[in-house]
Amino acid sequence: MRSLSSIIFYFFVILTLSHFSTSTEYLKLPLLPRTARPSPSHLLSADLRRLTSPLTSGAATGSGQYFADLRLGSPPQRLLLVADTGSDLVWVKCSACRNCSAHRPGSTFLPRHSSTFSSHHCYDSPCRLVPHPTQQHCDNRSKIHTPCRYQYSYADTSTTAGFFSSETTTFNTSSNKPTTFQHLSFGCGFRISGPSVTGSSFNGAQGVMGLGRGPISFTSQLARKFGNTFSYCLLDYTLSPPPKSYLTIGASPSHKLLSYTPLLTNPLSPSFYYISVEGVSVDAVNLPIARSVWAIDADGNGGTVVDSGTTLTFLPEPAYRQVLAAFRRHVRLPAAEAPAPGFDLCLNVSGAARPRLPKLRFRLHGKAVLAPPPGNYFI
Known part of the structure; x- marks a missing residue:
C-alpha cells in the first residue's frame, strides 16, 4: 500500500x-x-x-x-x-x-x-x-x-x-x-x-x-x-x-439538488466505492499533482475510497506534501508546537480574532467539486 x-x-x-x-x-x-x-x-x-x-x-x-x-x-x-x-x-x-x-x-x-x-x-x-x-x-x-x-x-x-x-x-x-x-x-x-x-x-x-x-x-x-x-x-x-x-x-x-461524480470499480476490491480525483487547489491555485498519483494501478493499489468507517481523509504522500507546502505558502500565522506526533502544520491563532485559513478544493470527475469549510481540516 x-x-x-x-x-x-x-x-x-x-x-x-x-x-x-x-x-x-x-x-x-x-x-x-x-x-x-x-x-x-x-x-x-x-x-x-x-x-x-x-x-x-x-x-x-x-x-x-x-x-x-x-x-x-x-x-x-x-x-x-x-x-x-x-x-x-x-x-x-x-x-x-x-x-x-x-x-x-x-x-x-x-x-x-x-x-x-x-x-x-x-x-x-x-x-x-x-x-x-x-x-x-x-x-x-x-x-x-x-x-x-x-x-x-x-x-x-x-x-x-x-x-x-x-x-x-x-x-x-x-x-x-x-x-x-x-x-x-x-x-x-x-x-x-x-x-x-x-x-x-x-x-x-x-x-x-x-x-x-x-x-x-x-x-x-x-x-x-x-x-x-x-x-x-x-x-x-x-x-x-x-x-x-x-x-x-x-x-x-433532495437527490435532484446534488452534483454527482461517477463511481469507479476496482476488480481486485469490488466491494469498495471508488471515486476519481482530478485535481486539488489551495486558494484557487491548482497544485501540480500528477494524475497517476490518484490512479488505481494494475495491482489494485491506490485510488480514492469513500468509507464511512474511517474518520480522517488520507492522501497519497506526493499529494499530501504538495497540499502541505501550499498551506505553508498561503498561511500568515505563526507556527505552534504539535500536540502529538503526526501533525505537520500547527498554528498559533491566539492573537487573531478571525484567523484566515487557506481554502482547499478537490475537483472530481463529472465536474463535481468537494470544497469543505476550513473548520473541517483545521481543528
Missing part, C-alpha cells in the same frame, strides 16, 4: 449510489454519532491502524463511527449498528439464553425470542458468500439441518463468528408507513473477540451494518425493493444543537 498522510477532514458530504428509483417510497434511517468527541491524536492513531493492511471495516478503528438503528426479528428487537460503507457483512451480537434475565434489552439479539429467525443451511447459496471457519463441514447425506457457519476478521485481528442467518426487519418508510423486509441475511455472532468489537472501543454498538457493494451488504439486499439507490449525509455534529444525519435507502427529492 502506498505511503499515506492525513488531513483532519470530516467527510460531511452526500454520496448517492447507482441509478434513481421510480418509486416514491424510501427509507430514512437516522445516523447517530458517538456522544464523546475523540481527540485528534486518537483519530489519527486509530485510522493509521486501519491502513496498515488492505482496507477493511471501520469497526476496527473504534473512532468516529455513526450508528444506525436496526429493528430485527418478530417481534422487532432494536439494535444499534455501526454504519460502514467499507465492509459488506451485516452482523449482530447474538445470545442463545432462554430466560435472558441477565441481558439488558437491546444488548444482544435473542434468536429464541423471534418467530421468523432461521439459520442458512451450509449448502444454501447465501452461505457461499461469506468466509467460513476452517472447521466448516457440510453433510449433504444427512437430513439434519447443518447451519452455515461464518468467521469474519478485521484489520486488528478482531473477529466475529457464528451462524449466517435469515431474519425479518421492520422499517418506517418516508410516508411513515411500517414495512417489513423478509429474509435479510446477516451474521448471528456468538463468538466475538478483539479490541475493536468488544468493550468501550465499540462505543456500545451491537454489530456492524455493512453498506458495501457486495451482494450480502445491507444496501445490496434492499436494493431491488428501493430502486438500487442509497445515500448518506453526515452533518457537523459539533454544532449546538447538533443536526440529524440520515442514511436514505431509495431516491429522495
